[in-house]
Amino acid sequence: MQLRNLAIIAHVDHGKTTLVDELLKQSGAVRSNQQVEERAMDSGDLERERGITILAKCTSVDWNGLRLNIVDTPGHADFGGEVERILSMVDGVVLLVDAAEGPMPQTKFVTMKALALGLRPILVVNKTDKPDARPDWVVDQVFDLFVALDATEDQLDFPILYASAKQGWATTTLEEDRVNLDPLFERIVDHVAPPEADAEGPFRMLATTLESDPYLGRILTGRIASGKVKVNETVKAIGQDGKVLEQVRLTKLLAFRGLKREPIESAEAGDIIAIAGIQKATVADTICALTVNEPLEGRPVSPPTMAMTVAVNDGPLSGRNGGDKLTGRMIGDRLAREAESNVAIKVTESEEKDAFEVAGRGELQLGVLIETMRREGFELTIGPPRVLYQTDENGKRLEPMEEVQVDVDEEFSGVVVEKLGQRKAEMTDMRPSGGGKTRITFAMPSRGLIGYQSEFLADTRGTGILSRLFTGYAPYKGAIPRRQAGVLISAEQGKAVAYALFNLEDRGPIFIGAGDDVYPGMIIGEHNKGQDLEVNPLKSKQLTNFRASGKDEAIRLTAPPKMTLEDAIAYIQDDERVEVTPNVIRLRKSILDTHERKRDQKRRADLEASVA
16 A cells, blocks of 8 residues: 655644544545544643644545555644654645635744755645635745745745635635545645655664553654564664663554554554554654664754743642642652653753752643643642743853734734833834734744733733744843732631631732632732732621621622633742642742741842842
């Protein structure tokens, strides 16, 4: 059977996963009457809830005697590490672009990686059935993007298809009958080269992804670069330095067939397979025959740009909110497993007791990791995210920079430019994008985007789209204003009383409700003034002969805001933490004791004065 390996790459929400769903149905990999959830490839709970692809997924379809191994890749820049690894497994890419939005920053990121590897893209202009579609403009924009990315003459001669993944059709021109996806299948067969692999050489495979299965254990996925492999064959794993990591007998070979991963007896060069039962090898290691001594070259992955501290929950309510994984050892083991399978994440031990420094690509990636651990039963405290600086040859500080692109209604462009300007953004382009919208491009520090997403959505009434792309390092841009308000800190432990919260509302917004557990050092609200204020949320009304309980009106509290994990992480300052448990998310000071906290504040002030 002939073979083609390809990836589908695109920006967030341009229709990658929906297109894969339709390819599965129309190839017969999924029966027409089979009940399959929408966006079947997004199998994780978080992926379904957020409508994004977080982990790359493999599948395959058989069409007219041809097997297509298809990889569905993440579209968000924070998960770019997945994209970089997966492109080394394929021989072609389908570049999916929204017919109204055109190329976005993440489109630029993945296309740049694909072109650098010499891959020749097939352009699919998706959602051409939308009322605001402008497919000719999109094709021009993609061509300009390819030129800007130094595409070769071969790469600039790309096939173009117009499609609606949701309706299940693709055409080579806008005038053709819209029937099915056969034109896309045909373009893939004609345009994507068969895998270049040495069928007669010794078995070699570069491990590209790693995952854990409760029944099969560790599973390594990759493409066979040369040779054949059979079940029960003895192979070895070697690292990038050429050292032998282990020698094992292959007990389980798996191949991707439709939505399932099925056991197979053997596999040949060029195919994408998964191997179970290897204990030590990880991503970028080579699985090979015993006669092989040189490893396959692994693809370099861009380093992390942001980090946060993850520590045990040392608060007085630890273990009382559904968590059963509380110790530093459990947290460290879980983070180590994540770093092993996700090459974009780095974990190191912190100077603090039972604490770890977790570095990644951005707030979303780190937030997804913490949310996943929370659902697994972990209790943690999280510090505020911070960017990772570098220094140049003269010792000057460099910081990570982003290209930020926003699409907003014209009436909101002023407030967005003003807010991002305060965060050290420099506007590089501003132009109308049709439909009463404006597209504005900025160059700005990564740290200026920390905590801005929710503010951006509020400023644009939920209609704005913000996309970002890491572009490199530049000289430090100076201080960026942080949260101006102080916080209300509980001075007592117990359950909050409605009467006390009612009397605190004029101090600022309250984050908790009556009956919620509180403890000393816990943040229960925001203080309208700049400084922190300790308060007593347990104070009840004193009853006397002259003030009977029945004479007052019922207390009506303002509903506390629903703060998500990302909101909480973005809100806290350097001396604050987020307490994450399976059932509750709380804000707190990193030092709970009042006197110790004041001594620490004095030490910080003295240090800043000495530096100044």
